[in-house]
Amino acid sequence: MGDSGQYLRFLFTLVAVVDPFLAVTFFLSFTQQQSSQDRMRLAKAVSLTVFAVLTCAALYGDYTSNGFSTCQPGQFTKGNCILRGTAGSSNRVTSELAWRRTFIDDFGQSWTPFGSLRMDSSFLAYDKSGVNNYQSNFINADSQAIARPSSATGLTYRFPFVARQWNFTHVIEPIGQIVVRPNEWMANKIPNEDSQSLVFDDTNLFAVNKFSGYDRIEGGTRANIGAKYSITADNGMSGNVLFGQSFHLSGVNSFTQGGAAAVGPLSGLDRAKSDYVGRVQFIPTGAYSFTTKARFDELTGSTKRLEFTSALTFGSLSTNLTFGRYAPQPENGYAYK
Template sequence: MMPLTLAALLLLPTPFSVSFAQETPSTELDLSKEALLSAEEVTYFNTEQRVEATGNVEIVQGERILKADKVIYNITADTVRAEGNVVLMDPTGNVLFADNMELENELKTGAIRNFKLLFTDNSRLAAHDAVREDENRTVMTKAVFTSCEPCREDPNRAPIWQIKSEKVVHDRTEKTITYRNAFLEFFGVPIMYTPYFSHPDPTVDRESGFLAPTVFDSSTLGYGIKIPYYYVISDDKDITITPTFTTKEGVQMAAEYRQAVESGDFQVDGSLTYVEEVDNNNIETGEEAFQGHIRGDGQFRIDDGWVWGFDVFRTTNDTYLEKYDISDLDTLTSTLYLQGQRGRNFSLLSAYSFQGLTEDDVSGETPIVPAWWNYSFVGEPNSFGGRFSADADVLAIYRTDGQDTDRFSLEGGYHVPYTTSNGQVITFDTSLRGDLYYAHDILANPDDPSSATDQNDFYGRLVPSASVEWRYPFVRQAGSIRQMVEPIVEAVWSDVVGDKDTPNEDSLSFEFDDTNLFGSNRYAGLDEVETGARVNYGINMGVYGASGGYTTLLFGQSYNFSDNTGFANGTGLEDQFSDYVARLEIRPADYLQFVNRVRLDHDSLYLARNEVTMKLGTFDHWFNLGYVYLRDDPNGLTQDKREEVFIEGKTKVADFWSVYGSYRRNLVDGGNSIDGTLGFEYLDECFGFALEAKRSFTRDRDVEPETRVSVKFRLLPFN
């Protein structure tokens, strides 16, 4: 083999693109660059102005490599010809195989015979021949494309699917690849014919076209099919339009619009249908009406410290989202916000609107929050390590039928941490908050939102608070295991000076658990205040492995020095000695996480609350378990016992085959199923198929228990 360097000799031919999903090898001869040629023999014919290289010819220019049995460069005719076992590798990783190829006319036109193209994603395109008519148009005949890998046992066996076409045209100006008289074959059997088919060329990141359809059978909607169409509007925006055709409810039109702007991005989706109205018993009323939804979110940067955004979700009917399998939320929340942070200052101005979807929701009593401003400042630590803080809160709540409330709160605090020489951690916190309320149409009965009167009044109060927390962590190293035991004791005092019966808007729900065992106020929000002196105490233990695995346990209780704690029955804090709360978390490795959170009755040690979550498995095999038990649910509509279990999982049963499912069941009063899903999925490098069955066992007004079976196909890389 004789290597030599030749200026502008036997470089790769002109650009040529035949790809479906990847950039095709650039075969351009650059006469201004040098190439490294190695061959068993190189002959220069001076009279004919021709150079021939034979025997294991290899030409390297940068990251581009051409191999062939023989390469001929005719200087006079300006042609380059590669013959025998031609292999061309380009910088992108694509590889072209051919019997021979020849280019002429300043390398702008020419032909390649019997070639195969292997893309970096293992897609394959083969053709009997290809003719480059000009620098922007290439025509291939008898072409076949597939993204399926050849069968290992029988490489000559037909792939799962392939596209055969008499003629394929690549237009570099329009950036399209077009098929004429194309057949889609499965396992070598033609199943669909189209006289015309087109897709984007490799230089296009996004292109308009149909996405994979979904066919389903629903006991509520009947037989149906979803046919999404993806449309590229411009480089920064696109839209997906999805008509859904059903035999019982007609046509539903849905769309999702996405756009990126210089300062951020947003997306909005919605749907609309025109159907026969029904009452709560699912009996037709004889009238027709439009039903639909709108949902969207976005965030935009104003400068380095400020952003604004929105999150909107609304529907025309309470049961519409459930009927069309869009969402299972009971309350829809829409918000608009302006958020800023500069150093140690944080500010958030927001507005909220809510839509309740349960049968008991009354729209006039649902609050609207036109303005809610939160401000927080944390000062620099002083020489003692202490720091000051300041917080402000301004809230306005409006209802079309019920009490309206305006609130202004201002709080100042001081925080001092201290660590002794032997490792004890002592933290001192004190704060003073002032609240001013103005209530309009005051409720005669605070527990009855419909008992609004025509009375208005101001309320004012001061909320002083002080706490001291002591922690003493003991740590022990045993080989690669680190053990930790940390007793915790916290003394807290707080009170209300002024009006005691202020409006309560943001502290309506309450739950005592491990997350609020320690703290000066266990209520959510500002309206309700935990008063009096109390002591919170517990122990935090943990075992930590060198590889990242760990097991932790927190156990504790609270004691109130007053007989009247101010908490309702069932909360776990109604007595001087509170219920016991605990959290056990076990995570020995990434494939297993177990969390058990409990609340035990302080007298009988019966379970008042038990919540279990477990995640087990890998990407191919995983299982999740969720269980919750509440002896009394003080936040529920009936305050009755609640017990529910939820399981879901997925397992790979064979190469490319998976089974997945989920199930949720109510365990109270003998129990009843809520919903379940079972699906089978096949997915390889070129083809996907999913069969899914979903069952809802509950009824919500006009939405009766439903069974839905759906089928979805995917041809990769089409969708």
């Protein structure tokens, strides 16, 4: 583990709302770490976390006629509304057993088999008073206990080719992965509270479960393929390029099962062949980095998601600036860019 000294961080966030459908967020963080050797009299570390929790009734969003306004009475149906949050309480206990090991053969090929077993036990107590009773149009709103088992097994393959030229080291690495799983269970029965943020990009192209959080689990058999090129100079400058695609091979595609929160459709993963995702990154020094990420429609080649990020680290100060442009996702409640 690292040094056990004092660790201090300040984070400043400013959100500017340009119009009802566009918000620009600025982040500024300051981090300082003090070695424990300089603070021998520090008997213990104190950590203070301030957070706000808003508990309210079921949150509905209308994505067909009223933009982001609340659904009108009589329209609380899957065809007109999205159930963003459920009224009542839910508790979940998750246990998982996972195994992974990497083998490298005499040719330099990397083989990584993996497997996992997981059990989610959910205890749901819904509030069906008043307008909350409309939750029954989206999920089984009866209080209940649900057990959801899941498993996954697969293999990740890499074959890096290394070349040395002048003062640069080049690495070209094709990557392939296959994941075999049963179909996702109970996508529409368990409330989706923490898996509503689904972004398909370079960071989760080779993730076994591309959903965030625990409420959704990817099911079916899927293959992920891609290629990575990296270059490193003797003076520390580096860069890399990644490009790839995902294929749903068999079973039910979890990303076509939006559930009450409509998470999955228009994500780029809801077809047998996913959209293309890529990244180009340039790191001239250890203090600077420039990254471009994009997602392209598999059928038309049009840009669905584009981000430019510039990051700077100077001592204990870290800053970054990101510009993003995203295609509308009306089925997910975002009908405008």
